[in-house]
Amino acid sequence: MQRVHEIDLETLDALGRGCAVLGTGGGGDVAAPLIAAAHAIRTRGPVPIVQLSDLPNDALIAPLSGIGAPTVSVEMLPGQSEVHRLREAAERFMGGPLSAVMSSEIGGSNGVEPLLWASLLGLPIVDADGMGRAFPEVQMVSMNVAGLPVNVVIVADLAGNVTTIQPIDGDWSERIARAACVAGGASALMADYILTAEQARGAVIEGSVSHAVHLGQSTVGAADPLEALRSELDARVLISGKIVDIERRTGGGFVRGSVVVEEIGGAGRLTRVEIQNENLAVFEDGEVLASVPDLISVVDTQTASAISTESLRYGQRVSVLAWPCHPLWRTDRGLTIAGPRAFGYAIDYVPVEKIGSSVV
Amino acid sequence: MSDDLRIGIDVGGTNTDAVVLDPNDKILAWTKAPTTTDVSSGIHAAIAAVLSDIGDRARHVRRVMLGTTHATNAILERRGLGRVAAIRIGAPATTAIPPLTGWPADLRSVACPAATVVHGGYLVDGHPLAPFDKAAVAAFLESVGGKVDAVAVTGMFSPAFRDQELETAEIAAKVLGADIPVTMSHELGSLGLIERENAAVLNASLYAVASDVTQSLARALAEHGLDVTCYFAQNDGTLMAVDHAERYPVLTIGSGPANSIRGAAYLSGLDEAIVVDVGGTSSDFGVLKQGFPRESALAADIGGVTTNFRMPDVLAVAIGGGTMISGAAQAPVVGPQSVGYRIRERGLVFGGDTATLTDAAVAAGRTEIAGRALPSHVDSELFAAALRASDRRLAEAVDSVSLGRHDNRLVAVGGGAFLVPDDLEGAAQVVRPDHGQVANAVGAAIALASGWWETIIPTGDGRREAIEEASDVARRRAVHAGAAPDQVEVVEITEVPLSYLPKPSVRLSVKAAGPLARS
Numbered sequence: 001m002q003r004v005h006e007i008d009l010e011t012l013d014a015l016g017r018g019c020a021v022l023g024t025g026g027g028g029d030v031a032a033p034l035i036a037a038a039h040a041i042r043t044r045g046p047v048p049i050v051q052l053s054d055l056p057n058d059a060l061i062a063p064l065s066g067i068g069a070p071t072v073s074v075e076m077l078p079g080q081s082e083v084h085r086l087r088e089a090a091e092r093f094m095g096g097p098l099s100a101v102m103s104s105e106i107g108g109s110n111g112v113e114p115l116l117w118a119s120l121l122g123l124p125i126v127d128a129d130g131m132g133r134a135f136p137e138v139q140m141v142s143m144n145v146a147g148l149p150v151n152v153v154i155v156a157d158l159a160g161n162v163t164t165i166q167p168i169d170g171d172w173s174e175r176i177a178r179a180a181c182v183a184g185g186a187s188a189l190m191a192d193y194i195l196t197a198e199q200a201r202g203a204v205i206e207g208s209v210s211h212a213v214h215l216g217q218s219t220v221g222a223a224d225p226l227e228a229l230r231s232e233l234d235a236r237v238l239i240s241g242k243i244v245d246i247e248r249r250t251g252g253g254f255v256r257g258s259v260v261v262e263e264i265g266g267a268g269r270l271t272r273v274e275i276q277n278e279n280l281a282v283f284e285d286g287e288v289l290a291s292v293p294d295l296i297s298v299v300d301t302q303t304a305s306a307i308s309t310e311s312l313r314y315g316q317r318v319s320v321l322a323w324p325c326h327p328l329w330r331t332d333r334g335l336t337i338a339g340p341r342a343f344g345y346a347i348d349y350v351p352v353e354k355i356g357s358s359v360v
Numbered sequence: 361m362s363d364d365l366r367i368g369i370d371v372g373g374t375n376t377d378a379v380v381l382d383p384n385d386k387i388l389a390w391t392k393a394p395t396t397t398d399v400s401s402g403i404h405a406a407i408a409a410v411l412s413d414i415g416d417r418a419r420h421v422r423r424v425m426l427g428t429t430h431a432t433n434a435i436l437e438r439r440g441l442g443r444v445a446a447i448r449i450g451a452p453a454t455t456a457i458p459p460l461t462g463w464p465a466d467l468r469s470v471a472c473p474a475a476t477v478v479h480g481g482y483l484v485d486g487h488p489l490a491p492f493d494k495a496a497v498a499a500f501l502e503s504v505g506g507k508v509d510a511v512a513v514t515g516m517f518s519p520a521f522r523d524q525e526l527e528t529a530e531i532a533a534k535v536l537g538a539d540i541p542v543t544m545s546h547e548l549g550s551l552g553l554i555e556r557e558n559a560a561v562l563n564a565s566l567y568a569v570a571s572d573v574t575q576s577l578a579r580a581l582a583e584h585g586l587d588v589t590c591y592f593a594q595n596d597g598t599l600m601a602v603d604h605a606e607r608y609p610v611l612t613i614g615s616g617p618a619n620s621i622r623g624a625a626y627l628s629g630l631d632e633a634i635v636v637d638v639g640g641t642s643s644d645f646g647v648l649k650q651g652f653p654r655e656s657a658l659a660a661d662i663g664g665v666t667t668n669f670r671m672p673d674v675l676a677v678a679i680g681g682g683t684m685i686s687g688a689a690q691a692p693v694v695g696p697q698s699v700g701y702r703i704r705e706r707g708l709v710f711g712g713d714t715a716t717l718t719d720a721a722v723a724a725g726r727t728e729i730a731g732r733a734l735p736s737h738v739d740s741e742l743f744a745a746a747l748r749a750s751d752r753r754l755a756e757a758v759d760s761v762s763l764g765r766h767d768n769r770l771v772a773v774g775g776g777a778f779l780v781p782d783d784l785e786g787a788a789q790v791v792r793p794d795h796g797q798v799a800n801a802v803g804a805a806i807a808l809a810s811g812w813w814e815t816i817i818p819t820g821d822g823r824r825e826a827i828e829e830a831s832d833v834a835r836r837r838a839v840h841a842g843a844a845p846d847q848v849e850v851v852e853i854t855e856v857p858l859s860y861l862p863k864p865s866v867r868l869s870v871k872a873a874g875p876l877a878r879s
Contacts, residue, residue, distance in 0.1 A: 032554065036456045071816070071867065072484050074552045075517055077454040116456055158453035159489050185483030315760040 027108015368805025811837025
């Protein structure tokens, strides 16, 4: 894959579209982060992207993400000082300067927001992330899957408070970081781990930023945007059809629900997409067609632009795409942390590329 | 008081319509005339036309309701806009996206020469983000004195906690004088700081346009010797009194579709239905829910600016009376081009040279044009195929807006309603009310006055009290908009569950509405 060297205004749009696809229905809306990033790029110039292999072993990387409630973040827009406060805390804790930032989660708004933070800090962004997609909880990151103990979690809220946490494991980092975030107004900036480049190798998902840009570029001007996106992802189109039913309910702080898609012009196939912030699993006649941690994206059939779970509506013409996740997520530990059972589905994970071959 | 008449006027892009209604909402007179470049003279002419129809009873006209595109056009054409000083209360948060980032540069330079972000604002739970920096507000306002016509203020979480916006208005009155108009974002918008701020700035820049409209309407009425109370139609299909319209001119944007849907509701006697207004160029589908237009969940874009106005959820399809037909019967091309208002020159049935859906409808016997007939050589197979294509698109639109219900009645109004077949797929019944061609003006005339309120409330303990409090605010706002205090009712309560919040919470929105108070 050809690597991207910087994000300018032109590649920014492509990155936004790609992050929306990798958001697999969740991860937060990219619209406001795109406005912030565009403003940052216009003010201070393009943001450089570096490869992990270009960094010396002891270079420090801060994986960053927004943490909090999407409903709050539309009101509590980012400031310009919280990322500096976070950097001070990180450098004090690590005893050395940060060399780069990284997106913790390439899917959705967290794939775009690091542009603002990197621009404000004058640092490059590492072409990598901690998920390769979007997940709803702090411990669902590749560094945790790779078995790296969490050295530190830093939460910087928008009032200026900084909370430095040394949790005993990933579950505690979620619990305590969430509490700090809520006290600070339910929307904050977070560094989950501070990694050396040496630690990051093999523990992060490399090439994510370039991948997202290529995804976004693939559909522009394509005669068949859906096919262009499918081929760039090497995805399967599970169904193309019309949304005929949507059910939403709340539970455990998340919006859960399901969406039924009916095939158009076919034998009337029906598939059901199960949702908990992200698209988690697809069923047909009780059979699993795809499930987490593989990626499932619902896109507009004509334009191939991703539709977030909260924007799904009756009557939309959509296609459901599914494609393999990063191999880290398919390890036993990866599946324990983010497999179907981690989300409450009593089903065993089967890789998406194997399901079709056994059925057909 | 027994013969208390009303005039409803709707100024659309193509036509200016007017109707006169009696106290029982019976239509006494109506007119449909082309909209003039100088909108005021079109209004003047429409009033003249209906008044001459009712003769002596003109002296019994007590109220006039106007739906107008003035504000929309002013923004689209960047014309007559006031200069606004924009203040945001939310630092140290929010500064990464300064006010008006994302506005078209030309609109921004006309409408908002100065903007600032000061410390203050609230968290979602009501805790202050930072001490409110009133000195910075005063200093900013002093620096813009004489260079701005109005002020717009937007505080973080002001829809729930509005005191800092109120304080800012007081400071503005002290620094810039009591006459300086101030738009406070909490009066206009719901959650979503960027969109609410945009709406507040647009509103503040429209004060002069609004007073132009109200004054020219007052002049037109005075010239006709009418001593009446005036109301303006809002984007949600309800009315506001003139003083309200002068304070919230931005709320008049998008009133056209809302008026059509409400008018169709009244004329058909239904309060749950799908409505289609078929014009010359497009068919606009909306949904009538408890007597009001269903609102769109998507942000409305006005002249390149994203806002969070409560706009009707309208699906426009390029099917209208003037839609052009070409191609062959096997593969008919139906639109999207339209001859529009020139149908009476260019349509075949009118002796013109262009095949349109009106011609196809005449050929199929769906309508007839008095004293006119199609030329003998028309391609009737092409016409039949074009109508089938048109029917299919209308049926798809019905399906899209129906949310899966197949028992909907479809109310067809507008000048091109004859294009809708009686047996349209997906519609249980097609209803064609009398006077459907002026449904939008009727909608303006019969509308209720309304108020609404939106905030975040906890579920469980305190939920009931929070809903009651929000309902009170909505009712008060309806009365302020002109509703009779003893007849205001809460017509809609919507609760949307929210994720990731500290306490289980919902976004609550309440709408109250009632008939206009007698003047």
